[in-house]
Amino acid sequence: MKIIRTIQEMKAYIKSLQNERKQIGFVATMGYFHEGHLTLMESAKRENDAVIASVFVNPLQFGPNEDFDTYPRDEERDIQLARETGVDALFMPSAEEIYPQRPSITLSITERTDVLCGKSRPGHFDGVLTVLTKLFHIIEPNKVYFGMKDAQQTAVVDALIQDLNFPVELRGIETVREVDGLAKSSRNVYLSEKEREEAVWLYRALEKGRVLVADGETSPVTIINEVKQTITDNTNGKIDYVELYRYPDLKAVSKLNGQVVLAVAVHFNKARLIDNIIFDETGKKLTSFTNR
Ligand code: PAJ
Numbered sequence: 001m002k003i004i005r006t007i008q009e010m011k012a013y014i015k016s017l018q019n020e021r022k023q024i025g026f027v028a029t030m031g032y033f034h035e036g037h038l039t040l041m042e043s044a045k046r047e048n049d050a051v052i053a054s055v056f057v058n059p060l061q062f063g064p065n066e067d068f069d070t071y072p073r074d075e076e077r078d079i080q081l082a083r084e085t086g087v088d089a090l091f092m093p094s095a096e097e098i099y100p101q102r103p104s105i106t107l108s109i110t111e112r113t114d115v116l117c118g119k120s121r122p123g124h125f126d127g128v129l130t131v132l133t134k135l136f137h138i139i140e141p142n143k144v145y146f147g148m149k150d151a152q153q154t155a156v157v158d159a160l161i162q163d164l165n166f167p168v169e170l171r172g173i174e175t176v177r178e179v180d181g182l183a184k185s186s187r188n189v190y191l192s193e194k195e196r197e198e199a200v201w202l203y204r205a206l207e208k209g210r211v212l213v214a215d216g217e218t219s220p221v222t223i224i225n226e227v228k229q230t231i232t233d234n235t236n237g238k239i240d241y242v243e244l245y246r247y248p249d250l251k252a253v254s255k256l257n258g259q260v261v262l263a264v265a266v267h268f269n270k271a272r273l274i275d276n277i278i279f280d281e282t283g284k285k286l287t288s289f290t291n292r
Pocket residue numbers: 028029030031035036037039040056058061128131132145146147148149150153173174175176177183184185
């Protein structure tokens with residue numbers, strides 16, 4: 001596996017792949033790999049000739065009071081896991097390599113962002129889109145892989161690809177969970193033992209909401225209240241939001257009809273956790289997504 005730290009070296013590598021007519025699958029990450037990341041890489045491996053993954057903790061997408069400095073990092077472990085998963089090249093640029101000077105242009109998203117994490121993390125998705133635009137230009141992937149764990153991010157990437165005409169296929173991959181249902185996340189290491197036990201209630205609460213729908217409930221307010229109550233009853237976490245929107249355009253719904261995302265964000269002492277499920281008005285789950 002190649003470890004590439006500069007844009008120049010990456011471009012030369014991409015050129016060699018393109019000369020060999022190889023299809024490139026790309027997985028963008030901030031590192032500290034867990035099975036969620038590795039599943040994206042495995043999917044990319046199955047569907048492409050070459051897999052490139054990036055590890056870059058993007059300063060632009062963290063707010064002033066967020067965890068940029070303490071975000072977990074472990075380069076050696078990431079290199080080993082990527083190698084074992086069959087990644088062909090791991091891109092690990094420095095912040096100076098990606099942002100050599102103050103940008104003269106900023107991207108700003110206007111749709112799909114005034115809700116969920118976009119609302120509670122102002123500027124976050126602008127930072128995500130800026131780094132992804134750069135990475136897509138550097139790597140020129142044929143297919144890109146994103147997790148449904150971050151359903152809003154995947155919806156925002158879908159908008160980026162549509163709006164800016166990136167010739168890229170988007171693949172949204174099912175959320176990988178612990179045995180008890182907790183969505184795998186790099187931030188789970190911040191949970192105390194007690195919080196780790198409570199955290200499973202995020203998924204259980206979402207499932208309760210979905211079962212209500214399967215039983216005929218069509219009112220978003222009733223579903224949201226059930227999820228909120230379940231989380232409040234079973235955890236000491238502070239709810240940031242519980243919301244329900246149409247997916248992937250994230251428009252408000254007054255009565256369930258079609259595909260929706262039910263999503264939560266909960267603050268624990270040192271970690272803010274998110275989770276979601278996507279389903280239709282019959283309660284049938286959607287686990288993956290594509291823009292094709
Ligand atoms: P990061 O949080 O490292 O996540 C990288 C990718 O892994 C994202 O597409 C995310 O949705 C996916 N992922 C995380 N947990 C997952 C799980 N339990 N199951 C399946 N997929 C999971 O998301 C980012 O980094 C950044 O915002 C990035 C896109 C790299 C831009 O900086």
